[in-house]
Amino acid sequence: HALVRSTATEVILSRVQDLRERGDAPLIDLLTTQDPGLVALVAEHLAAGDPPSDPGRLLATLSKVNEGLDLPRDFEAHLAIARARAHLQGSADPAHERPPFDHPIDRDRLLALENGRQYRILTDKGEVTLALEVDVAPGSCVAFDSLVTAGYYDGKTFHRQVPGFVVQGGCPRGDGFGSMDWTLRTEVGLPGFSTGAVGLASAGPDTESCQFFIMLGPAPHLDGRYTRFAHVVDGLDVVQRLQVGDVMRRVERLP
Structure with missing residues (x-):
């Protein structure tokens, strides 16, 4: 594995x-x-x-x-x-290289996706409900919705947990080094990374894809650097109990 x-x-x-x-x-x-x-x-x-x-x-x-x-x-x-x-080679670190833009926003899906749309994550520890922040991160929300409706997250694990900081999952490899064959543009909005905020994992600007993290505590040092696209509206106690290896049994869009 x-x-x-x-x-x-x-x-x-x-x-x-x-x-x-x-x-x-x-x-x-x-x-x-x-x-x-x-x-x-x-x-x-x-x-x-x-x-x-x-x-x-x-x-x-x-x-x-x-x-x-x-x-x-x-x-x-x-x-x-x-x-x-x-x-x-004894040189300075290279400037960050951004991948070429290769994943345009699905406009039809965006028009059908209202702000606050909720999703349920069924985990080994219980259920967690997220609400999208479409007005802040439209491209990221559309990508998340498309992955959910395709069943991508079903069976994926949480591979990282840092007490008081984050729990992270959604990697296709299960170790944090996997991605899709496309990347998203970083979308930095006004909402900060408070407890329960949901963001996209990144290796630098414009490298986001399918991995997401949920905040276990406030982390203002992430503000302005990472995409926040959702927040927990129910089940934050479940999030706090998640550990490495816990499985997303099913992730579904609520009516």
């Missing part, structure tokens, strides 16, 4: 004091799996560490792996590789 692989890689990278003492082979082996989650984790590790005296093999591997990524689906891994390559 992708979540198990990514978690195991995180543990390895955090507990081995210096993988490079064993040469580049362990890192290159992980990179050449071409698994976007493992690639992103290793690239982030490389971008944060001391560059080796001869980074040639790593740079060549990163370039080859990057060519094999499926964009925009693997955009997070693509950005991590760019940061790692810059660090290994």
Whole structure:
């Protein structure tokens, strides 16, 4: 399972004091799996560490792996590789790269989608009801509605939970490194990220897709940086009990 692989890689990278003492082979082996989650984790590790005296093999591997990524689906891994390559070459972090616009708003669906439209998430811990904020984030709301009505979220898990901060789910891989084959424009509105606010996960401006998070507490540092597209109207107590691995048994639009 992708979540198990990514978690195991995180543990390895955090507990081995210096993988490079064993040469580049362990890192290159992980990179050449071409698994976007493992690639992103290793690239982030490389971008944060001391560059080796001869980074040639790593740079060549990163370039080859990057060519094999499926964009925009693997955009997070693509950005991590760019940061790692810059660090290994002794350069400053590259400017954020925005994916090309590839997912126009479905106007007919938008016209039929009223502000405050509610959706029910049936989880292992109970039911949660969300209300869309169409006036604030029309493109994001239309995308969420289309995914719900297609049954996309049914069976997806919550892969991330940070006490007092967020619970996050909706990843097609189940580990946070998955996306759709399209991205959305970031829609920053006036409402802030208070408890119960619902936002879209992002790897930077205009990289949003299918993953969403629900606030377990206020986080004003997210204001102006992430898309808020909905809020919890019922079941906030259920949200507070969600843990990693809990499943969205069904997500449905209410009449």
